[in-house]
Amino acid sequence: MSSVAAFQDLTDNLPDWVEAYRAYAAEGRVATYIPELAHAPQQALGITLHHKSGAVISAGDAGMPFTLQSISKVFTLLLALMDRGEKAVFEKVGMEPTGDVFNSMLKLELVQPGKPFNPLINAGAIVISSLIRGDSPEHKAERIVRFIRELAGDEGPSINEHVYRSEAETANRNRSLAYFLKDNKVLDEEVEPTLDVYFRQCAIEVTCAQVARMGLVLANDGADPFTGRELIPKRYVRIAKSFMVTCGMYNASGEFAIQVGIPAKSGVAGGILALVPGELGIGIIGPALNDKGNSTAGVHLLRLLSERYDWSMF
Ligand code: DON
Helix, strand or coil: CCHHHHHHHHHHHHHHHHHHHHHHHHHCEECCCCHHHHHCCCCCCEEEEEECCCCEEEEECCCCCEECHHHHHHHHHHHHHHHHCHHHHHCCCCCCCCCCCCCCCHHHHCCCCCCCCCCCCHHHHHHHHHHCCCCCHHHHHHHHHHHHHHHHCCCCCEECHHHHHHHHHHCHHHHHHHHHHHHCCCCCCCHHHHHHHHHHHHCEEECHHHHHHHHHHHHCCCECCCCCCECCCHHHHHHHHHHHHHHCCHHHHHHHHHHCCCCEEECCCCEEEEEECCCEEEEEECCEECCCCCEHHHHHHHHHHHHHHCCCCC
8 A cells, every 4th residue: 555545544544543442441551650650541542643755643642741751762772872882882781682571680680791681671771871971960861852852853842850750759670770780880870860861861751743753763764854864873773773673662572573563662651652664653652551561552553553554574
């Protein structure tokens, strides 16, 4: 199906599909371990698709703001690669999926020197946050926000202070990971300032339209789809997309590759950033999560769309 015909078909059907797929939220639960996230509406489901032609389609609760959470890890990885280069980044994190939950400590003790397996699990993302250049945690976070705004083509994304504080006050698991990494000499910076950057990046608030636009830049190999200007070197986008396929949906990444087959990254607020290479970017919000921490209705909706439009890369 040509993309023009697909967009007409989407325009005709997307609102109905979103309404029908809200029912899947009943299979999941809104995250509560970050107290501020517990207020999210269980039944919400929204999506925006942004095609390289400029066409944008939204449905459902696409206008509902949500925090990036783990989706931010893709963008801090990109910024760290741009700040430090590939060699320095991969001295600190590996390139392999873990098969474990996103905040697991398990594998840090199984290998020496306890280097996180990849940059998209919490341990890896915390190390990546320590590599972002800046004079202070605030300055580093500000650089991350500016990068997100540039890719979103929108000055809207900002840190949600309530979510930031809520996580900072309760993050015993992430603190444990960071102290463990520090003890193993994988984390060179101080623990608390590093975690401060990490909590701020996770609390950047966005909408589906902003996430779809960010996805479109990745789908376009790092170039602004409308001006052609290089925002991210293509090589680094390729690295990020590879991690999205192998680790983006955590220990459900294999199943997602089979059922949907496109690069994607989820966050615990219920967001998903996905993209069809060379074609379009997608932003989804559905706060009810499945047992792997991915938006349950969001994953079902992506599967429907991928099957209907034959999006799988494989
Ligand atoms: O560090 C955390 O636990 C959260 N700020 C982010 C985790 C997350 O989004 C996992 N995604 N499904």
